[in-house]
Amino acid sequence: MIEFDRTILAKEFVLGTFQVTAEMIQAFAQAVGDTDPRYMDAETAPHGPSAGLIAPPIFYDVFRADQVPDPKVKFGKVTFNAGQRCEFYAPIRPGDTITMKTRITDVYEKTGRTGKMVFIVRETTYENQQGEKVAMVEQSQVRRESGSSRE
């Protein structure tokens, strides 16, 4: 039985609201060499299929909370990202105000080749100023005793 703060399960936390600018979108796309004119070209994007500049799908990664809800798992020294399921419903655009909310949906343990691991599953949603859900990210984090490998 894993020891953690069970009262946190399924509670929704608002992690913050963020203003989106074209510069933020361009810095993100540039960091991975993405030159898609829908993200980068303010001249042509309005006449293209995206009807204006949009952010790349993984842009949600720029939204960072100062504090995230902590299930206080009493196991492991390091936390790594084990997997991620992302769904994109609508584009994020410059000028948008994005509200980020998260819930811890599951905490469970598993024994792998290198011993015991504890998984923490979080579901984070991103909503724009119209109340439209633009993206959902279900992230599975693993806590382990050492960081020498991912498995």
Add this chain to the structure above:
Amino acid sequence: MSRKAMYFEDVDIGDEIAPLPFTPTREHIAAYVKACHITEKRFTDEAYARSLGMESIIAPGNMGLAYLSRMITDWAAGAVLRKLDVRFRGFVKPGDHLTCKGLIVEKHARGSENSIECDVFIENAQGDRPVAGSATVILPTRG
């Protein structure tokens, strides 16, 4: 890079997505970390990364996802990524010679929104796949 539209009618199950080779350097990782305001030190601080038992700093997992997303839209201008579901099975370190790859495994014609299901992964020079999973992509329709 040539950027051309790829229509739903033009692709078949078994087709490969044009692979995207990349070698993340420390500078690339630092640019990503900065663009995303990441404060975790295992992406920037060698000594700290080693204190966790890792060989060197690593690239953030989402950085790999951003490259997978780029592979899809470099290959098919106008494509829209609807879903991405991946496991992280290994670390990406600076200097790793990586290639994003993808394969179309299903086609779904749904009237106005036609999509393909793809197996997608990042492969390193040893043939390991530190990131692997599936993607749902909406492609434009001719006519």
